[in-house]
Amino acid sequence: MPRNELNLSPHSNLFLSPHPDDLVYSAFAAVTRYAGEADAIIFFNSSRFTKWGLLPKKIVTATRTLEEKLILSRLGLKSSFVWLNDSSCKREQVESREIQSHIPRDSWRIGKVFCPLGIAGHPDHVALRDAAVEYWLKAGRRFHLFFYEDLPYAERIDNVDTELRRIIITLSKSSATLSVCYWPLNTKLFERKLFFSTLYVTQNDQRVLLKRHGRVLGRICGSPFAERYVYAEGVKDVPIA
Ligand SMILES: [Zn+2]
DSSP states (O other): OOOOOOOOOTTEEEEEESSTTHHHHHOHHHHHHTTTSEEEEEOOOBOOEETTEEOOHHHHHHHHHHHHHHHHHHTTOEEEEOOOBOTTSOOOOOOHHHHHTTSOSOGGGEEEEEEEOOGGGOHHHHHHHHHHHHHHHHTTTOSEEEEEOOTTHHHHSSOHHHHHHHHHHHHHHHTOOEEEEEEEEOHHHHHHHHHHHTTOTTSOOOHHHHHHHHHHHHHHHTSSEEEEEEEEOOSSSSOOO
16 A cells, blocks of 8 residues: 655644545534645545445445545645545454554654544544554654544434543543643534535435534534534644644
């Protein structure tokens, strides 16, 4: 598998996504904030999963990858794909080292990295999160590491706050002091997020779940809607916000 040849600019930001669609569902506020200043890597884009059930891998992978490429490009993100099999395909367990080998080596250029929090335990999300944490530690914590809350899973589980605390405690043991932050979205921006979520025509319509979750988080920070992130501060002299 070839390495990603991303040409990172100084203080570039990096979005790590398990599947096509995760960044729009879960980190839309950050994506729009860093449009034009960030790159995205999508790891498990080889897939059979569609809203019509499992279909032939070649067709589904090509369609989902194209969907994601066009959508992220419209949002101002340059994307690259790793083509690992997602959990809907037969596969060996993916090693953390393998995932990390596709993250650009020049981490000194990176300001912020966004990766999934792994809420609800989707194996692809957890594998990417753990690899990102390992990579961050090996890189001497040189960038700020943000974990985005996995949607729509976070809205589907019974007690998301308990699960969030459990994950934070687990991650704190190995990596750092973690903080929770809420990223407000006004109604116009949230409507835009919902619109972009509908562009994934091969996937289920998640607007109801996204809206319910965004509204609950918005109440916490006094905004119509919000997204929730957990972050670990790096040693780099780059502002967190
Ligand atoms: Zn996903």
